[in-house]
Structures are given as C-alpha cells and as structure tokens.
Amino acid sequence: MNKILFHLKTFGCQMNVYDSSRIVELLSGCGMEATEDECNADIVILNTCYIREKASAKIFSELGRIKKLYLNAKKNVPVFAIIGCVAKAEGDNIFKRAPYVSIVLSSQKYHLLPELLKKALEEKNTILNEQEDGEKKKKTKLSHLINTELSGLEKFDCLPTVKTSDSVAFVQVQEGCDKFCTYCVVPNTRGREVSRNEQSILDEVENLQNLGAVEINLLGQNVDCYDSLDKDGNKSNLAKLIKKIAKFENVKRIRYTTSYPSEFFDEMIELHKTEPKLMPLVYLPIQSGSNEVLHKMNRRYTREQYLDLIKKLKSANPDIQISSDFIVGFPNETEEDFEQTLDIVKQVKFIQCYAFKYSPRPNTVAAKMDGQIDLKIKSDRLKRLQTELRKHQDAFNKSCVGKVMNVLFTDVSKTDSEYILGKNEYLQPVIVKAGAELIGTIKNVKIESASYANLKGEIV
Ligand code: 5AD
Ligand code: SF4
Secondary structure (H helix, E strand, O other), X not given: OOOEEEEEEEOOOHHHHHHHHHHHHHHHXXXXXXXXXXXXXXXXXXXXXXXXXXXXXXXXXXXXXXXXXXXXXOOOOOEEEEXXXXXXXXXXXXXXXXXXXXXXXXXXXXXXXXXXXXXXXXXXXXXXXXXXXXXXXOOOOOXXXXXXXXXXXXXXXXXXXXXXXXXXXXXXXXXXXXXXXXXXXXXXXOOOOEEOOHHHHHHHHHHHHHOOOOEEEEEOOOHHHOEEEOOOOOEEEHHHHHHHHHOXXXXXXXXXXXXXXXXXXXXXXXXXXXXXXXXXXXXXXXXXXXXXXXXXXXXXXXXXXHHHHHHHHHHHOOOOEXXXXXXXXXXXXXXXXXXXXXXXXXXXXXXXXXXXXXXXXXXXXXXXXXXXXXXXXXXHHHHHHHHHHHHHXXXXXXXXXXXXXXXXXXXXXXXXXXXXXXXXXXXXXXXXXXOHHHXXXXXXXXXXXXXXXXXXXXXX
C-alpha cells in the first residue's frame, strides 16, 4: 500500500517552525510521509500565524488556492488541517469560512493529529466510495474535528523522541506569555507562561547532540522567564539550564530567544562573561524608543532601563551585539515619539532587526484605543526606520571585513556547488569556497568582503 503523504506548510515564528519539525517526526512515526509537493498529498496541514492581520488573512487565501489546485488537476481534495495560532483564535469560524477543512487544533494540541487524521481519512474514503457508487444522496458528511484548548505542555509527554537533527537544532523550553502587551495576540493564542521540565530538556539536548547537533537554540516566548525544577527538585532558571547544556561536549554553541528586557537577570549577564559557548548576540525586542508609547504598549521598562541593560551586557562582554523588533504607528504615536525610536537605533546600533507597521488585532486593548494612525503615516515611518536600521546593519557587516570569525557550516550553495554557507556568531550568513565535507563543522574564517546580505571569506 502506498504511504499516506502529508504536505505541511509553516507560517510565522521560530516556535511554529519548531512545532512543525516535531509534527513531521510525529506523523512519520505513524507511517506517513512528508512531501514538498503541495498538489500531490493526501493531507495538507497549515501551521498558522495570527500575529498581524496580513499573516492571518493569508491562511484563508492559501486554503482556497490549494483546494483549487486539486480541483483543476481533477484530483481528490486532500484532508485539510489548520493548526497553530489562527486555529486557536478563529476556532469554529474556520469551518464556516472553509467547510472543507476537517481539523482545527491549537498549537498545544497538535499531538492529537495522528488520531484525528486517521478519522478524517477514513471518512474521506467513505465519502469517495459513496460517490463512486453513484448514490444520489450523500450519506456521510465531513466531520469537523476541533480542539483549541490551551493545556500547557502536555504535548511533550505524547511526542516521540526526535530521530534526526541538523547541526543547528531548536529546543522549546517555555511557551506562552503573561505580559499582555496591549497590541499582542500571543497570550490568547499560546496561553499563559509554562516551562518545560528541566530534565526533559536536557534529555532532548543529549539526544540532539548524539544526532549531530552542534548548535542548540533554546526557544520560548519569554525565554528569560524559564522557571522549572531540576531532577533533585531544586529551582532552575535559564542561566542554570544553559550552564548544564554547555557541559555537553558536542554542543559548541548555545543561543536563546526571545528575551523580554525587564526580565533579563544578572545571572544571565554574568553568563555572557563566563560561558564561551553562549553566542554574543542578544535578541532583545524594544518595540519603541518612546517611554509614552512603551507605557501604552504595557511594555514594563523605559528606554533608559533598556539602554542601561545594554550597557551592562556590553561591559560583561564587549563582543555582544543586539538585535530587536520594532512596531511603528502604534495608536497615538507622534512624530516626536517616532523620532525617539530613530534615536535609540542610532544609540544602540542594532545589527539585525524586524520592523513592523502596527496591526490592530481582535480582542487586544490597543485595537480599541482612540488615535489609530493613518496607514500612510505608518508606511512612511516604517520606511524611515528601515533606512536607519539598514545603515547600522551595513556598517556592522563592513566592520567584519579583515576579522577572523567563527562559522558553523550548514549548506552547500544552491547557485555554485563549490561554495558552502554557514552562520557566524552573529547569525550573519558567511560564504566560503570549500567542500561539502565541512558541513556540520565550525571553522575560523577570515572575512574578505561584505554586502548587506552576506559576508564572504576564506577558512584560516
Ligand atoms: N502589530 C505589529 N507587530 C506586532 N508584533 C506583535 N504584535 C503585533 C501587532 N499587533 C511584533 C512585535 C513582536 C513580533 C514577534 O511581532 O514586534 O516582537
Ligand atoms: Fe506578545 Fe508582549 Fe508576550 Fe511578546 S511579551 S509575546 S509581544 S504579549
């Protein structure tokens, strides 16, 4: 019998990418096979993002587009499953807008996929058989299977052990958010903050290093709030966890994301001084440089506190660089507020950033605020911010020329197989002329040239 093929498409953040990798392992373990071909699958799963309007609107157009591909090719429409943040936020509504969808699951319930997919596939076969039999009245109606509960981290008890790993591996340590920034849907779509048991994380890391992982990325919506117990029942935190992970010999690099500025604690700052495996790039979303706007966003720090934290980090380790997220055009943001954001960019000289136009989201406080900003002003501010951000990223890239940097190679170049690609300490893409046998290894590279997109160099 042919294997059941599933096509999984992922939208949104690193957490969704991680969830998707676990889903691929989960379904592969149940005798199904992943396919890149979106038009030749028995099952199509969309792992969705709700953070901005554009991202969530895309899901319904994607559904329609993929369904049409099958109809145009005169193939049976696959079983559709919508999982992740849109599933949680839209729930039943998805079935109203797209009745051909069979399964809707929140990101904390995707371990139920095998069971629900089995049911949906069986039902689909019954419907197809009935149609073949030429029965005038269809007997079986497509069921709508839904579970959008948020149940903490029980999914980890149900997932199989990871069986393959790239040299860069991700491990979820914490999920959810209690911060309630007034613009953000995450506390509603991912639920309250919960931390994974320390030993289960260490077991996963050990397994990943045995499978070839050399870089471990610890993931959490508020990763600095990681709060659990170790195997002896003592309190653990992110710094203690990282120290234990650093003891694994094959793990050469450790990163963590995402940090919340006022949760960043001294033990972590100290660790950036003492732990060489901890990469010197800190992803610290500031969102705005204006105290007024930060207050309205319910961000629990001021620009002064943010700058002070960066000073402390850089005095602990002068090699540290900062990346960040920004939102422009938050309700009531004035030109002066926006200039405060530009000013903080000039001061911190962030090396990589994401900047977004504020997008009003359902059931958030900010969406109901007076003083919503005109789209034209948002677009203009975004452009000006991106120009300023780019200047600093460019300058940092150029400052790397002549330096010897540490690169973990991960891929052969798609355009020229004589070249391989990797990332340095600061996640900048680096290209060198070398053979594929170096994939998965870390080498010192002398940087010879820099563009906005990447660095080129030679192994020394
Ligand atoms: N509009 C625009 N950007 C948003 N983000 C979160 N919610 C919104 C919103 N409603 C951005 C923040 C966050 C990143 C993941 O997405 O900058 O750090
Ligand atoms: Fe959203 Fe704020 Fe929580 Fe980040 S800290 S996930 S922006 S509510």
